[in-house]
Amino acid sequence: MKRLVRIAFLLVALGFGAWAVASKWDEIQTGFARLSWQSLVLSxxxxxxxxxxxxxxWRALLADLGSPLPFRAGAKVFFVGQLGKYIPGSLWPVIAQMEMGRELGVPRxxxxxxxxxxxxxxxxxGLLISAVTLLTALPGSVAPYAWVFLLIPVLAVVFEPRVINAVVGFGLRKLKREPLERPLxxxxxxxxxxxxxxxxTAYGxxxxxxxxxxxxxxxxxxxFSIGAFALSWCLGIMTFVVPAGAxxxxxxxxxxxxxxxxxGSAIAAALCSRIVIVLGDLICAGIAGLAARRSVDSQSDSVQGKAV
Known part of the structure; x- marks a missing residue:
């Protein structure tokens, strides 16, 4: 039953990912026509x-909370779960990660x-690096988005463990869940x-x-590219109702x-960026899934060999 649910999740996620590409296919063709294959490969x-x-x-945070995962297993949980962001609604990725993580002994x-x-x-x-890089490369480009950077001091509380541990603990109590075994x-x-x-930096x-x-x-x-991408991502992620900020x-x-x-060039760059990221998501999920499966198969073969 779990296998069928997982397959259904993947099919739905892949379907929405394909729709994101097909819905803008004419514009995508126009944009890609202006780029060389070398630039697309590098991108x-x-x-x-x-x-x-x-x-x-994500893996560093999970390990700090008490569940360090091997690279292959963590990659599978994260990348396959992330395909859920292409499905309308904001909770599909976390639901997928919770269920796959539970099979590896990670509490929901x-x-x-x-x-x-x-x-x-x-x-x-993202807001911090965009403010620094845009101010360094092209100071005038920051002015229209100054209001966004006011969020940086507010979000800075995330990096103070005492504050975030108290917030997480409060949330779990309200949800009537067990408290975290290990604080951040x-x-x-x-x-x-x-x-x-x-x-x-890599996105830039x-x-x-x-x-x-x-x-x-x-x-x-x-x-400038580092700041431009980080800022556009931050603005997109604030719209939680849209799949993957589409x-x-x-x-x-x-x-x-x-x-x-x-x-025209800016639109071409934005569309090409979107498609390359969709391809990256699919490639990472595919490679992580295959690598994790091979690891499980090799462990199974090793156990059977010892038994013989």
Missing amino acids: LVAVIAALCGGMMT SRSAAAFFLTLPVQLAS TRRGMLTALGWALLGW LHLAAIIHELGLSGVSMVV GVREVAMVAVLAPVLDQ
């Missing part, structure tokens, strides 16, 4: 690195805590923050590979890129 490699950074952020409450902590860590680090530590939070910042390189083909180059544009992130990216690209 995809950077996206995969960025997605791994997100996985390591701990999986949920790691998932919901990952979002504010990424949001706070400052070391664990800083480790998660470090991985998140590396992830944003992914966007830089795209806009380089649209006529922009240089170190300052790479720095549409909102692209609109935000077009607006953020306006100072350096004409509207």
Whole structure:
């Protein structure tokens, strides 16, 4: 029964992912026509690195809460679960991660805590790195979004373990759940923050590979790309009702890129970025699932060999 549910989840998630591509196919073809295959490959490699950074952020938080997972197992839980973000509704990824994590001995409450902590860590680090990089590369581009950066001091409480442990404990009590066995530590939070910042850097390189083909180059544009992507992601993730921030992130990216690209080029960059990220999600989920399956099969063969 669990296998059927998991297959159904994957089929639905993949269906919505395919729909996200098909619904904008004409625009996507136009955008890709302006890019070389080398830039697309570089962009995809950077996206995969960025997605791994997100996985390591989540894995660091989960380990700090008391459930360290091996890399392969953690990658499978995270990447396969993340496909749920393409399904309308905000809870599919956490539900999938909770169920897959439970099979590995991770309590549901701990999986949920790691998932919901990952979002504010990424949001706070994303706003921080976008403010620094945009101010460094193109100070005038920050002015229209100054109000967003006011959230940075508020989100900074995430990095104080005493505060976040109290908030998590309060939430679990209200939900009548068991308290967390291990509180978050400052070391664990800083480790998660470090991985998140590396992830944003890789996302910026992914966007830089795209806009380089649209006529922009240089170190300052790479720095600008890091901030532009991080800011557009943060604006998109604030719209929880939209699957994976679909549409909102692209609109935000077009607006953020306006100072350096004409509207047509900015739209092409945003659409290409979206499709490369969808491909990255599918590749990471596929590789992680196969790697975890091979690991289980090899362990099973080893056990059978010893029995013989």
